[in-house]
Amino acid sequence: MFSRFQRFYTSIKVAADVVMLTLAFVLAYVTRFEGPIPVVYGLPPLEETLLSLATVLIVFPVTYRQARLYATNRARTHIGEVFEVFKATIMATLIVVALTYFTRERYSRLMLAFFSGYAFVGVSTVRLVLREVLNEVRRRGFNLKSILVIGAGELGQRVIDTVESHKELGFRVVGVLSLRPEKVGQQVLGVPVLGHVKEVDAVLDSRPVDQVIIALPLEDQAAVKPLMEQLALRTVDVKVVPDLYQYVTLYGGLEEFGGLPIISLQGDPMTGWNMVAKRVFDILFSLVAIGVSAPVMLAVAIAVKLTSRGPVLYAQERMGMDGETFHILKFRTMRVDAEVTGAKMASKDDPRRTPIGTFLRKYSLDELPQFFNVLWGDMSLVGPRPERPVFIEEFKRQIPRYHLRHKVKAGITGWAQINGLRGQTSIQKRIEYDLYYIENWSLLMDLKILIRTALGGFLSKNAY
Template structure:
C-alpha cells in the first residue's frame, strides 16, 4: 500500500509539472510572437516549436527526478522547495540548450528565456498550492488510514518515524503492541503501547485498524506464525518489516526476482538511466573541458619537459569502480626515480618534487590529463578520489565501509575535495563525505561540485 500510494502521489506531481511546463511553453511562444516584442526573422513554424515542447516534456521531468523533486520530504520548507525548483529549472534549461544545439539549427533564444521564467513561476506556484492543500487535508484528519505496529523496539520506532515523515500519504499509527508486558502504557515516539502481542484480536475488535505492520526483532520471530494464524482470519492488510536494517550498508531494499521477494542488503547506487545520464554528463563536460584547457595543457606539458628530465605524463595504477584498476594520467611532478624505494604518500616539502612540480600540485594543474581518463570511461568527473591499491588494503582493514566508495567510478573532484579534505587529511572524514555523495547523488549535485571546483575548490593548503 505504501509503494502504491507513493507512486500515485508521485504521478500526480509529474502530471502537474508537465501541465505547467506545457502551459509555460505556450505562453512563452505567445508572448514572444504576439507583437509585444519586435520579430525580425519571422515567426518559426509551430511544428518546430512542437518538437521543442516534446523535448521540454522529457528533459525537465527527468531533471526534476534526478534532483529528487519527486521524492517525499516533509522536512523541506517552502523556501527550500522554491530553491530546488529554481536550481532544477536552470539545469534542465542548460541541458535543453545543449540538446537543441545538436539536433536543430534554429530556435528563438528569447522564447527560451521567457519560457524559463514562466516555467519556474508556474511549477513553483503549482507545488506550493499542492503542499498547502495536502497539509490542510491531513491537518483536518481527512482520509487517514490507521496502522497498528506490532513491536515496540528500535524497529517499531523506525516504522513510526517513517510514517510521520510521509504524512502526505495519509497514514497514522494508532497504537503499538509489545512482547514485553512491562512496556504497556509507555510511549514510542508519542504513540502509546496499548497491549501485548497476544492481545492482537482484542485490539482489532475494539479499534478501527486498516493495516498491521509486524516490526519484531529477529529474536521475536517465533511469534510470527501465531500472529499470522490470527490475522489470516481478518481483512486487515498485513506488512512485515524485517529486522535486517543493521546489516544494510548502501542502497539496500526489497527486490523481486521471478516472483521471489529478495531483500537487498547492499546494492548499486547507479543503475539503468541514472548510469546512462551520468556517463552522458561525463562525456559532454569532459569534451568541453578538454577544448577549454587544451592551451593550458600544452603549456604545462612544455614546462614539464623543459624543467626536468623524463616524460611529460606520469601513469600510476589506481583502483576504481568495482575494484578494477586503471592507469591514471597526470603531468609528472616528481623526479623519475621518486619511488625506487617503494610506494610513498606525498608530504609537505616533499624532496622528490621537480622544480615546477610544487606549482602544478598547488593549483591542481597536474590533474588536467585525467579528463582523458573520464573520456575513456576509467573515471567520472565527480566521485571519490581514486587511491593506489597498495594503500587500499590497509584502509579496508582500518575503516568500516571503506570498500563502498568503489561502488561508483572514481572522480577528478568530489564532495570531500571541495570541502577541503585533500592530501594528508583525515581519511575517515573523507570516507564519510564520499559515502554521503554516493547516497545523495544527482546530476544537479555533480554540477554543483564542478562549479565549486572551478571557483577554487581545488585550491587547498593540503595540496602538495
C-alpha cells in the same frame, strides 16, 4: 468516517480539476485567437470549440484517474504529485490529439499546446493547495489513520518515530503490542503497550485500527507466521517492516523481480540510462577540456622536461570502479627515484618534489592528463578520488563502508575535493562526502561540482 471523507475529498479533486481544465481551455483560446499571434485561417466554429472542450473534460479526468491521481497516497511528496500530474497531462494531451485527428479535419495545434501548459500549471497548483489544506487539517488531529504497531523493540520505535515525525501524512500510532510480557502497560515513545502479540484479536476488536505494522526483529520472526494467519482473517491493512534495513548500505531498498519482492541491501547507482548519461557527459566534457587545455598541457610538459630529468608523464596504479585497477596519468612532479624505498603518501614540503612540482600541485595542473583517462573510460570527470591499492587495504580495515566508494568510477574532482578535503585531511570525512555524492548523484550535481572546481575548487591549502 474515513471512507466517507475520502470519497468527499476525491470528488473535490475531480471538481477542482474540471474547473481548472475549463479555465485552462478558455485561457488557451484567448491566447491563441485573441492575442498577438496572427490568425491565418479564422476563428474555429463555436460547435468545434465546444466539442473540443467536451473531449478535454472527458479525457483528462479519465487519464488522471488511470494515473491514480485521485487515489489517496499519503506518502507521495509534493514533487512526486507534480511529476505525476505532468506525466498524466502529457498522456491526456496525446490522447486528445489522436481523437481530434480521427474525428475532425482541423484544430489548432498551438492552442492545444497552450492548453496543455496551462492545464499542468493550474491542476498542479490546485493539487498542492489542497494537499497543504489537508495536511493542516491532519496536523490539527483530524482525518487520521490509526496504526497498531506490533513490536516494542528498536524497530517498532523507529516506526513510531517516523510516524510522529510526519504528522502531515495523517497517521497516528494508537498502540503497541509486544512479545515481552513485562512491557505490557508501559509506554514506548509515549505510545501505550496495549498487550501481548497473542492478544491482537482482542485489541483489534476493542478499538478502530486502520493499519497494522509488524516491526519484529529477526530473532522473533517465528512469531510472524501465526500472527499473519490471524490477521489474514481481518480486513485491516497489514504492513511489514523487515529487520534488514540495519544492513542496508548504499542504494538498497525494495525491488521486484518477475513479481517477486526482493530486498536489496547494497546496490549499484550507475546502471541503465544513468550509466549511459554519465558516460556521454564524460566523453563530451573531456573532449572539450582536452581541446581547451591543450596549450596549457603543452607548456607544462615543456616545463617538466626542462626542469628535471626523466619522463614528462607519470603513470601510477590506482583502484577504480568495482575494485579494478588502472594507471592514472599525471605530469611528473617528483624525482624519478622518489619511491625507491617504498610507497609513501605526499606531504607538505615534500623533499621529493621537482622544482616545478610544487607549483603544479598547488594549482592541480599535474592532474590535466587525467582527461585522457576519462576519455578512455578508466575514470569519470566527477567521482571519488582514486587511491593507490597499497593504501586501500589499510583504509578498508580502519574505515567502515570505505569499499562502497568503488561502486562508481573514480573522478578527477569530487564533492570532497571542492569542500577542501585534499591531501592529508581526514580520510573518514572524505568517505562521508564521497558516499553523500554517490547517494545523491545526478548530472546536475556533476555540473555544479565541475563549475565549482573551475572557479577555484582545487585551490586548496591542502593541495600538495
